[in-house]
Amino acid sequence: xxxxxxxxxxxxxxxxxxxxxxxxxxxxxxxxxxxxxxxxxxxxxxxxxxxxxxxxxxxxxxxxxxxxxxxxxxxxxxxxxxxxxxxxxxxxxxxxxxxxxxxxxxxxxxxxxxxxxxxxxxxxxxxxxxxxxxxxxxxxxxxxxxxxxxxxxxxxxxxxxxxxxxxxxxxxxxxxxxxxxxxxxxxxxxxxxxxxxxxxxxxxxxxxxxxxxxxxxxxxxxxxxxxxxxxxxxxxxxxxxxxx
Numbered sequence: 415x416x417x418x419x420x421x422x423x424x425x426x427x428x429x430x431x432x433x434x435x436x437x438x439x440x441x442x443x444x445x446x447x448x449x450x451x452x453x454x455x456x457x458x459x460x461x462x463x464x465x466x467x468x469x470x471x472x473x474x475x476x477x478x479x480x481x482x483x484x485x486x487x488x489x490x491x492x493x494x495x496x497x498x499x500x501x502x503x504x505x506x507x508x509x510x511x512x513x514x515x516x517x518x519x520x521x522x523x524x525x526x527x528x529x530x531x532x533x534x535x536x537x538x539x540x541x542x543x544x545x546x547x548x549x550x551x552x553x554x555x556x557x558x559x560x561x562x563x564x565x566x567x568x569x570x571x572x573x574x575x576x577x578x579x580x581x582x583x584x585x586x587x588x589x590x591x592x593x594x595x596x597x598x599x600x601x602x603x604x605x606x607x608x609x610x611x612x613x614x615x616x617x618x619x620x621x622x623x624x625x626x627x628x629x630x631x632x633x634x635x636x637x638x639x640x641x642x643x644x645x646x647x648x649x650x651x652x653x654x655x656x657x658x
Contacts, residue, residue, distance in 0.1 A: 417450040419457040420496065424487050427583065431493050437515075444517045444583065445557040452519035452581050453555040461486055461498060477609045479593055497582045501525060501572040509544060509596040510606075512566040513589035517559050520552035522579035523572065527551075527558055530567040530596070542603035544596050552580075562588050567596065591642050605644070615648055622652025630656050 417423050430443055451457070461484065464471035475485060480499065487496035498521070501507065509530055518527075529548040534541060544567060551573060552558060560566030572578040592605045607615055618636065621629040630653065637649040 417447055418454050420451070420487055423447060423451045424489060424496070427494065428489050428491070431489075441517070441559055445519075445559065448517050448519040448581065448583060449555050449557050452521040452557075455522075455554075458498070458521060458579065479606055479608050493586060495584050497584065499570070499580045499582060501570055501578040501580070503572045503575045503577060505572070507570055509567060509569045509598065511564060511594045511596075512560050512562055512584075513587040513591075513593060515559070515561055515585045516566070517557060517583045519557045519581045520554050520578070521581050522554065523576040524554075524574060525552050525578045525580050526571040526573050528569045528571075530569070530598075532564045532567060532596075534601075536564070540602060540604075542594070542596050543601050544598050591644055611645075614645065618645070618648045618652050622655040625656050 417426060426447055427444065430440065430447070435443070465484065478485070482500045482502075484498040484500065485495065486498055489495070509528075527548075527550055528546060530544040531547045532542060533545050534543040536542075550558070560568060570580065591611060592607045595604045595606050596602070597604070605615075606612075618633065621633050633649050633653045633656070637646055637653065
């Protein structure tokens with residue numbers, strides 16, 4: 415059955431995942447399904463209309479790491495999600511990695527993708543060296559993919575001075591809460607968080623610069639509170655700074 419809307423895509427992609435296919439088959443068939451979806455120019459009209467005219471739809475968008483990330487579909491079993499990314503012309507978006515596998519399709523206008531390989535040993539969380547391995551421009555209907563962590567480092571850019579839209583299908587994350595931005599000029603890696611988490615991380619780092627008992631008490635409580643390991647690690651690092 416030809417895929418002409420998002421609901422059909424969601425049903426067929428879920429049916430594919432339910433078969434627990436090996437990665438090569440998932441990639442081949444998934445890219446084929448996504449290519450059918452992004453080749454149809456009509457189904458995305460409701461998303462753009464909702465963002466502009468439907469305040470409830472706009473407010474339902476949760477704060478993700480990327481401000482140009484539009485959430486448009488979540489599978490009932492949370493096995494995958496579908497997002498639209500809107501890329502402004504003239505903006506060079508950061509080189510970044512991913513916490514999950516993803517299949518990406520060009521939908522409106524062309525998009526340039528540059529893929530990178532990490533060539534350092536990864537021992538220093540703030541240091542990273544990346545090397546360009548591929549540079550391609552996708553037209554509507556074209557697809558690409560990313561893998562988790564260091565296997566999926568890339569950069570996206572609108573071309574020809576036109577806003578571009580890509581549709582992304584992401585699997586279940588194996589790393590949640592942050593991604594990395596890479597700067598090939600300074601050979602640095604920076605963790606980037608959703609806005610609410612970013613504010614918390616900034617506060618934790620600030621407490622680590624205040625050598626007073628009350629700051630140590632707050633950090634100690636946060637360290638032992640339930641939460642993701644990256645927050646606890648930052649708490650421990652800040653405590654170590656106070657006590658050093």
